[in-house]
Amino acid sequence: MHVACAGEFASMAWWQSSAGANDEHIFLSKRLRINTVCIYSLFVAEHSLSCTQRKTFLWRNLMKGSIVKLALVLGIAAGSVGAAQADSSPTGLWRVSTFNIPGGASATVQTVCLKADHTWYSTSQPHWNGSWFQNGQDVHWYGGIPISGVGNVASMAMGKLDSPTTMSGQYAEWTAPGTPPLTFDRHFTYSMVFLQAECPPAKQ
Secondary structure, eight states, X not given: OOHHHHHHHHHHHHHHHHOOGGGHHHHHHHHHHXXXXXXXXXXXXXXXXXXXXXXXXXXXXXXXXXXXXXXXXXXXHHHHHHHHHHTOOOOEEEEEEEEETTTOOEEXXXXXXXXXXXXXXXXXXXTOEEEEEEETTXXXXXXXXXXXXTEEEEEEEEEEEEETXXXXXXXXXXESSOOSSOSSEEEEEEEEEEEESSOOOOOO
């Protein structure tokens, strides 16, 4: 709970337990005011509003109607922010760091661009590209690359968005097609950090 709300809700719980039946309407009115203040505090924190911006926002909404309307405006705005974060798209340029399994030693650092058409390419490794798929927070990106002396190597990353700007998961590379036991069969964990929305061209 936001720090601005905790004390107020504690006092409200005590007040409700000691209030009489005739005080119910007072309780509801007080609770609405506190809810509005708490939502407003969260809204201000989320959007880093200046003092002037906060005063303007409050004045305009209070002049348009009751405190109920202000609560609705703030509630809808706060909800839309949460939805935007929950539905974040991974499109853009990312830095990918892989780590060996087992051991966890650093293996490679590459950059990849996830495009809106659900394809991706590397801006650091020539001819490494493929497609990507998202289901909620889960993001899979897979493809391949020809490697001299090895042949065609398939790659598969299966992870999730930890936040709108970070991802992590498991990554594997193997020769495809290949006859088991595969001579090229590597496994890693990975972490990704968002760099920017615009991508440079693929590495040639």
